[in-house]
Amino acid sequence: MKIFKIVLLVVLLLVLWVIFFPPSFGGQRAEMVGGEQKIDITVQSSYSPEKIAVKKDIPVRMKFKITGAAACSKIIVSSAFGIPVTELKDNQELVFTPGQKGSYNITCTHGMYYLVVRVTA
Numbered sequence: 001m002k003i004f005k006i007v008l009l010v011v012l013l014l015v016l017w018v019i020f021f022p023p024s025f026g027g028q029r030a031e032m033v034g035g036e037q038k039i040d041i042t043v044q045s046s047y048s049p050e051k052i053a054v055k056k057d058i059p060v061r062m063k064f065k066i067t068g069a070a071a072c073s074k075i076i077v078s079s080a081f082g083i084p085v086t087e088l089k090d091n092q093e094l095v096f097t098p099g100q101k102g103s104y105n106i107t108c109t110h111g112m113y114y115l116v117v118r119v120t121a
């Protein structure tokens with residue numbers, strides 16, 4: 001009976017924890033510089049950081065560092081942000097303006113590797 005009460009207490013504490021501290025997305029927030037949201041992405045085989053957070057209606061300037069391990073991940077596409085199939089060069093910058101809140105992906109052309117972009121108000 002004592003075990004049952006302890007388990008109940010732990011469950012109750014977990015529920016309260018989730019209510020008061022909802023799990024966050026954990027994406028890296030882009031930095032505001034001169035009216036743009038700047039963020040550097042390292043392209044290995046995956047993207048680093050692999051989750052970012054940006055604000056709606058403010059241009060995002062994304063700079064790509066290409067490493068030797070990039071392979072197909074350096075050819076990216078994103079219909080959500082109007083990015084056509086693009087083979088990235090080292091230090092290439094892409095600028096786009098997210099127009100809608102939500103989570104969107106920038107992917108390699110196979111959809112194997114992806115960078116998650118969370119757009120907030």
Ligand SMILES: [Cu+2]
Pocket residue numbers: 072073108109110111112113
């Ligand atoms: Cu691929």
